[in-house]
Amino acid sequence: QGRPIYEVSKLLGHSSVTTTERHYAPLLTTEIEDFVL
Numbered sequence: 001q002g003r004p005i006y007e008v009s010k011l012l013g014h015s016s017v018t019t020t021e022r023h024y025a026p027l028l029t030t031e032i033e034d035f036v037l
Contacts, residue, residue, distance in 0.1 A: 005017055005020055005021060008020055008024070
């Protein structure tokens with residue numbers, strides 16, 4: 001199952017959730033599009 005973005009950010013050692021979002025948002029968007037379509 002999915003994890004909250006802040007938890008993923010901490011696990012990856014990112015100093016900011018924004019860093020995690022910037023790098024992983026395109027992947028998350030693709031997964032959502034695949035699920036909806």
